[in-house]
Amino acid sequence: MVKKLLKIHPTDNVAVALVNISVGETIDFDNDTIHILSDVKAKHKIALNKLNAGDRITMYGVLVGTASGIIEKGDVLTTENVKHQSEKVYGRTQTFSWTAPDVEKWKDRTFLGYHREDGQVGTENVWLFFPLVFCENRNIETLKEIFEKELLKQHVNPHQMLLRSLVSGGHEDTAVAENSTNVFNNIDVKFITHPGGCGGIRQDSESLGRLLAGYVNNPNVAGATVLSLGCQNLQISIFKDALNAINPNLNKPVLIYEQQKMGTVDEMLSAIIKDSFEAIKKANNIERKPAPLSKLKVGLECGGSDGFSGISANPTLGAVSDMLAALNGTAVLAEFPELCGVEQELVNRCVDDTIGEKFLKLMKAYEKSVVDAGSGFDMNPSPGNIKDGLITDAMKSAGAAKKGGTSPVQDVLDYGEYITKPGLNLLCTPGNDVESTTALVGSGVNLVLFTTGLGTPTGNPIAPIIKVSSNTELAKRMPDIIDVETGAVIRGEKTIEEMAEELLEFIIQVASGTVKTKAKLLNQNDFIPWRRGVSL
Structure with missing residues (x-):
């Protein structure tokens, strides 16, 4: 028999519909009989008892809203009959104790990672190019095109070949699209651009400097090429101070270039390409070695x-x-x-x-x-x-x-x-x-x-992103972006603990480089700094 409702916490007064439920259905649930008063789509919630205006609505054992009008037992919760409400918090209210899960089977497991001199271990080995200010985005894009064509030996992708076929009236062969072949087998080269570094408030530039310093210090990064214009808010000195604050003993190559001191764009790009290529060759010699899971x-x-x-x-x-x-x-x-x-x-x-x-x-x-x-x-x-x-x-x-x-x-x-x-x-x-x-x-x-x-x-440009879907339908509809799906939990076929063990095994494979995430296969490299204005 298909389970139709789920009460997450014993104190909850609402239940989650696990499947679509039709108006008029009667469900025996939690030692009670629920008469469904409205069509309820899977994932939505129904009231387990009558709620009057102002009554608290609890889910996961916490306050999640109040009724804005009468909600009858068996009726669906909507934005029209519920409003947001959360508990006020003033400080610690109770002593906390924790019983750790049994991890005996995992304590000797390892992943193959890139060991850095500061003791961190990377799951990737990346040489990173980025600007301190948006004025250098064009130069970063130019370098990206140059390095990707020569280091990755990229060929025309199937979508470009499809468009070429349409433009030529169907005379081009769209079936042939060779895979990329890297010149270096042990390092990725990635590029970041952004709209910051100048023109906004100084605090945002300083915050961006700390973020970029964190990327350089991240264990997945072997080294970096940094471009500065020279006159911007995010000065090289601010970036260096941020890097020193995170790791005063950093021992990674960080190549920094300031355009206003280097003459023409051609002269600057030539120097960057020569220096960066030599540094990337050295970084390619770093190899994966076993590391304990504590390094994740x-x-x-x-x-x-x-x-x-x-x-x-x-x-x-x-x-x-x-x-x-x-x-x-x-x-x-x-x-x-x-x-x-x-x-x-x-x-x-x-x-x-x-x-x-x-x-x-x-x-x-x-x-x-x-x-x-x-x-x-x-x-x-x-x-x-x-x-x-x-x-x-x-x-x-x-x-x-x-x-x-x-x-x-x-x-x-x-x-x-x-x-x-x-x-x-x-x-x-x-x-x-x-x-x-x-x-x-x-x-x-x-x-x-x-x-x-x-x-x-x-x-993300430097870190693997493992996508975990909450339901099987999504994994089937968008298999190109989902790595792991947990729909079996909804169907009652697996426990959370069983699903977690499967996910940890997958994490070890990704961290070891034996499995590529869907985001990496799609070459998705999103990077958006937060300006400390309002961003929800």
């Missing part, structure tokens, strides 16, 4: 979430996060707007009051900046979220927070701060998928787990 630093991200994300994909990441914490590895939970409503649990999980106070200070400052701009965290759910059952920010947050598992919060990082402690970290970022992923990598994660229920095609 995993970012936890979600995008295009749906009503199943919080009960399949996100808890799977949470279980992996707990396993890594037990192995002395690192997991980083970001997207502060999507922690609205679960602050109390996270504060209680902080290992000391100072860390908890920092978390609340960052949350309150972020929310105030949003309110001052005439918006609010309640505006966070996207039209796609709402359409697929996430109708309040607190409801979305309660499910999103499941990515962080149950382990103690060892540290709280502001945007641009670098990871220094193993275990679970919280990182202040927007809920915007790419801005948040960009920040996670800048804080030092060497791999990102990215859950999605609707389908989000994004990647």
Whole structure:
């Protein structure tokens, strides 16, 4: 018999529809009989008892909204009858204890990574080109074209050949498109451009400098070529200071060029190409070697979430996060707007009051900046979220927070701060998928787990992005972007723990370079810095 409803927490007064349910159906559920009063799409929620205007709505055991009018037992929750509401938080309310999962079978497992002199281990080996200011984007794009043509020996892709065929009236052969062949087998060359570094407030340029310094220090990066114009807000000295603050003993090649001191563009590009090519050749000699799983630093991200994300994909990441914490590895939970409503649990999980106070200070400052701009965290759910059952920010947050598992919060990082402690970290970022992923990598994660229920095609220039779908339908519809799917959890065929073990095995393969993520196969290299204005 197909299970139609799920009550996530014993104290919840709503249930999730696991399948489409028609008006008039009667369901025996949780020692009660539910008469369905409206058509309910899978992923949406129904009331398990009558709710009057102002009554609290609880899900995942926390407040996720209040009724804005009468909601009868068996009726569906919508944006018309529910409004966002979350608990107020003032500080630690209880002592926290944690029972770590049994990781005996994993403690001697290793992955094949790139060992850096500072003790970090990369899952990739990347030479990175980037500008300190948008004025150098054109030169970066020129270098990208030159290096990709010569180092990657790229041939015309099938889509370009299709267009060529259409232009020529169908006379070109579109069936032949050779694969790229790298000149170097052990290093990737990647390029970043951005719209920052000057013209905005100085704080944004300084923040960008810290982010870019984090990318250079990331264990996945072997070295970097950096372009500066010369007169911009983000001066070379600011970037170097940021790099020194993260790692005063950095021993990676960082080649920096300032156009206004180098004469013509041709002269500058010639010097950059010669120097960078020699450095890339040396970096290609670095080889993968075994490393313990404690060297994994995993970012936890979600995008295009749906009503199943919080009960399949996100808890799977949470279980992996707990396993890594037990192995002395690192997991980083970001997207502060999507922690609205679960602050109390996270504060209680902080290992000391100072860390908890920092978390609340960052949350309150972020929310105030949003309110001052005439918006609010309640505006966070996207039209796609709402359409697929996430109708309040607190409801979305309660499910999103499941990515962080149950382990103690060892540290709280502001945007641009670098990871220094193993275990679970919280990182202040927007809920915007790419801005948040960009920040996670800048804080030092060497791999990102990215859950999605609707389908989000994004990647990162230097870190593998593993896409985890909340449902099987998405994985079948968009197989080119999904790496792992957790629909078996919804169907009751696998437990969260079983799914987490499968995901950790996949992580080891990706971290070892034996499996390429779909984002890498699609050459998705998204990079969007956060300007500390309002970005949800």
